[in-house]
Amino acid sequence: MTAYLLNLATLATIFGILAASLNVLIGYAGIFSVAHAVFFGVGAYAGAQVALNLVPDVLLASLAGGLLSGLLSLCLALPALRVRGEYFVAASLGLQMLAVTVFSEAHSLTGGHGGLVGIPPASLLGIDVSSPWRFLAVCVGALTLSLVSIAILMRGGFGRGLMAIRDSESAAEALGKNVPALKTIAVAIGCSLAGVAGTLFAFQLAFINVESFTLEQSVLLMAMVIIGGAGTLLGPLVGTLLLLLLPAVLSFIPFIPATEIGTVQQLVYGLAMTLLMIFRPAGLAAPSTGRR
Amino acid sequence: MPGSLLSVRGLSKEFGGVKAIQSVDMDLVEGVVTALVGPNGAGKTTLFNLICGHISPDAGEVQLAGRPIRGERPHTIARLGIARSFQDLRLFGRMSVRDNVLSALEPTAWLWQPGGRRAARARLHKTEAALERTGLSALAGARAVDLSYAETKFLSLARILVTEARIWLLDEPASGLDPVSRARFVALLKEAVAAGVTVCLIEHNLDIVTELADRIAFLDRGRKLAEGEPAAILRDPELIGIYFGEPRR
Structure with a gap:
């Protein structure tokens, strides 16, 4: 039971980083990407390759995963600079589909559909951190660092620049904001953090394959951010806890047959989303009232 | 033209066969208030968009103090000292009033912004001063989306005022304001002009035009039909006929 809860807590922490990273794009910069699982995957594969072929150091692997995801985020930044709104959603959808094909076919890098197995236990600067408690501590540290970094950036001029673009791109330009540069940096930061989350995910599961980086995952991440409260610091965490823990909670309810949990989960998700959009459209953690 | 700070020559723009702006020449002279007047669809806002780089002209030139700025990106033009407002304001709705200006x-x-904490304090000081001048200090922490109509108009002006831009292009800045707010707005604009700001405003309220403008450029169907002193333009029966929608010959 403890092992199960520790695993759940570690996954919630990793997905917390992932949702917080997507919040930089959706919540602060207004870039509605449905391709975030791609950068989660790139980070996971890169981190896993470092662990398998070099050294299973979680810091080094996370740096590699974050850097590669940040670099490849230019694939997302380029359409973000040219198109907006629903056109960008369509462009990111294309990128997501393309990436899943690459993940499935690039056997030498990703292991194809079979994935990468036997990812060695994590260490941190020579210290073994593979035990569930220690790895949870590493993940909590990474989450804290991510949230503090995001909070500092978003409270400053950079964050105001992103939010200005989100609220009115043309007005932001008219006030001297370099919109292409701001968007590119926002995408790079968000995707780098997603890459770090991917690396931690690879260490936690010791096995990764394309199934974790599909469009469904991207949509789930988007739901986490929107349900929790896009553009708020803690909203994505609230959304993550709700959506990740719901299946676990349902499995403990005695009168729901194990075979029906998936169906009940979908019903609860659907109902929760509908009620939320009616009563708290800005998300659970967002301030609800205005001055008038 | 002597003293011209912004010069527009032969500016043209077509949207899918519709000639939005046709060979327009215009000069904004330092410290002079120019009003762009004309019926809806005359091309006034398009002219602003062309000057500010939001859309690219098909032909023509725009020069700021002798420097060609056609083809520059909007943020570059803004940094050169041209600030603009929008007819629909385009405030940063979910940001606070203070953050909108800051x-x-x-x-x-x-x-990180350059200059460290000292520069950050200076920016904040300028922001508070702009909010004070526009009467928004008490609302500094409120979200822009929660402001009343008149307050949003003044916030739009505060964002421009704080930039210390040399040229202000204002798109219907006083439309819908009550008489008291309008008087405050006119006073603020006169203060800015007295401090050396060059203003070009699009305005349908001819009382405000008469009160503020030193010159009027009259546009219709993308063409500049006339330019001159308000008294002369507003007495021209043909222009007034066009403006109030009388059948054209």
């Missing part, structure tokens, strides 16, 4: 002083895209 944001106008933070053009760099880097993660």
